[in-house]
Amino acid sequence: MVLTTKVGLDWDEDADEKQPVRNSSPERIMKEIDDSLRRLQTDYIDIYLVHWPDPLEAFEKTAMSLYRLLEIGKIRSIGVSNYSTDQMEQFRAGGPLHVNEPPFNLFERKIEEDVLPYCKKNEIRTLGYGALCRGLLSGKMSQDREFKGDDLRKYDPKFQGKQFEQYLNAVKKLDTFARKNYGKQVIHLAVRWILDQGISTALWGARRPKQLEAIDQVSGWHIDDDAMQEIDQILKETIKDPVGPEFMGPPSQEDK
Numbered sequence: 001m002v003l004t005t006k007v008g009l010d011w012d013e014d015a016d017e018k019q020p021v022r023n024s025s026p027e028r029i030m031k032e033i034d035d036s037l038r039r040l041q042t043d044y045i046d047i048y049l050v051h052w053p054d055p056l057e058a059f060e061k062t063a064m065s066l067y068r069l070l071e072i073g074k075i076r077s078i079g080v081s082n083y084s085t086d087q088m089e090q091f092r093a094g095g096p097l098h099v100n101e102p103p104f105n106l107f108e109r110k111i112e113e114d115v116l117p118y119c120k121k122n123e124i125r126t127l128g129y130g131a132l133c134r135g136l137l138s139g140k141m142s143q144d145r146e147f148k149g150d151d152l153r154k155y156d157p158k159f160q161g162k163q164f165e166q167y168l169n170a171v172k173k174l175d176t177f178a179r180k181n182y183g184k185q186v187i188h189l190a191v192r193w194i195l196d197q198g199i200s201t202a203l204w205g206a207r208r209p210k211q212l213e214a215i216d217q218v219s220g221w222h223i224d225d226d227a228m229q230e231i232d233q234i235l236k237e238t239i240k241d242p243v244g245p246e247f248m249g250p251p252s253q254e255d256k
């Protein structure tokens with residue numbers, strides 16, 4: 001088991017709406033690690049990730065805080081999430097960087113341009129989050145689905161109106177492709193595709209154990225270059241109005 005948690009968000013406990021803000025100050029990091037160790041009832045965290053880049057703190061200084069935690073044994077490896085290559089470069093001036101957790105799936109591919117090659121070159125392991133694009137790529141999503149409570153998809157532009165329709169149409173075509181070429185379904189294709197792009201781990205969010213049954217169908221096969229090109233073509237033909245995962249980013253304290 002690899003125990004992972006994140007650091008670098010803060011919120012006002014007394015506020016009615018607990019809106020998080022970015023905070024990677026040394027004081028916040030030192031408080032959060034002790035809170036996490038106490039809550040998780042453990043002596044150390046295997047992978048400790050800075051959740052979002054905080055523009056109000058020098059990235060090099062954030063790295064120094066995490067390096068200190070590594071030295072005193074409270075964490076076993078250092079990671080960042082949602083960082084650009086520039087931000088990682090600055091971070092690495094203050095200490096080692098072992099892991100990066102960027103968003104990555106068939107519909108959110110920005111990291112292919114620079115982040116993924118940078119991580120490969122510098123031997124930084126990659127945990128791609130949103131493997132199923134928040135359930136879109138499960139093949140079980142439909143346009144009449146209602147999102148309740150604090151479900152992020154209430155505000156996710158991909159799950160609204162025409163854009164939702166466009167993404168569901170792409171899922172249908174990808175599912176047909178997976179069935180015809182591999183005897184698999186879109187959920188298997190989506191995860192296989194991420195791994196075949198050379199990411200270290202595909203993070204798959206499951207609400208119930210049953211949702212993980214599809215894992216068995218992800219290994220033992222690969223998507224070759226020709227099939228990769230066909231998939232790109234399907235995406236090009238169906239996603240005319242793409243939208244990224246940026247809506248997820250919490251504000252910095254500056255923007256509040």
Ligand SMILES: NC(=O)c1ccc[n+]([C@@H]2O[C@H](COP(=O)([O-])OP(=O)(O)OC[C@H]3O[C@@H](n4cnc5c(N)ncnc54)[C@H](OP(=O)(O)O)[C@@H]3O)[C@@H](O)[C@H]2O)c1
Nearest residue numbers: 081129130131132133134135138140203204205206207211
């Ligand atoms: N670093 C960051 O900023 C960041 C941001 C987001 C997520 N993450 C990480 O990534 C993990 C996964 O995130 P995600 O929620 O975006 O993951 P995801 O894999 O894109 O989507 C997960 C959703 O897909 C649906 N699903 C999963 N398996 C399914 C199945 N077999 N059949 C049908 N539906 C299925 C479930 O939703 P329903 O059943 O409700 O439809 C589930 O909540 C999180 O736990 C978190 O650790 C990190």
